[in-house]
């Protein structure tokens with residue numbers, strides 16, 4: 059298990075693959091190093107990592123965010139396990155992103171979401187330093203985590219989700235960025 063000083067290094071933007079832009083991460087001055095007596099961070103979440111938006115057409119959505127909002131495409135990939143084509147769009151230099159999520163298959167959770175709710179906000183993702191540890195704390199506090207073990211998220215991150223019915227109607231994702 060990593061220690062707090064190591065883990066705080068993951069406060070950087072995590073999706074910049076260096077192909078689409080080059081810039082440094084801002085310092086994350088908000089992350090506190092205090093821990094309570096069980097060694098669990100008082101602040102479970104480092105920052106808002108990204109906000110996920112369900113879209114029917116990824117290329118059209120990227121063009122809108124770039125052309126209208128003047129935002130920068132940082133990363134794109136297909137995640138077969140999650141059934142999504144996705145793009146991370148940087149929000150200035152904040153280190154937070156908008157994640158555009160399009161269905162990669164008909165049985166994708168995003169296809170289901172679009173059928174039921176139409177395009178729009180699908181999830182709120184908090185960056186964490188240790189997804190297993192934070193998931194364990196949240197389970198202890200009585201909320202359902204969707205996965206027993208973390209799964210692979212964007213750019214090699216490790217992810218889990220809090221069920222929206224246990225989080226006030228918000229699908230909450232926990233993201234531990236990949237090392238490096």
Ligand code: KFV
Nearest residue numbers: 137140142167170180181204211212217219222227228229
């Ligand atoms: N936000 C809020 N409420 C939601 C919701 C959402 N995104 N999705 C479903 N609900 C509500 C839904 O309206 C319903 O309420 C209840 O949850 C159960 O719906 O009052 P109601 O009508 O009973 P179900 O069971 O019909 O929904 P279903 O879509 O089958 O399952 C929901 C859930 C959250 C279990 C499923 O969407 C899921 O497994 N989500 C986690 C995986 C995911 O969303 N993957 C796509 C993103 S991939 C990603 O973010 C990555 C790769 N990454 O690294 O960031």
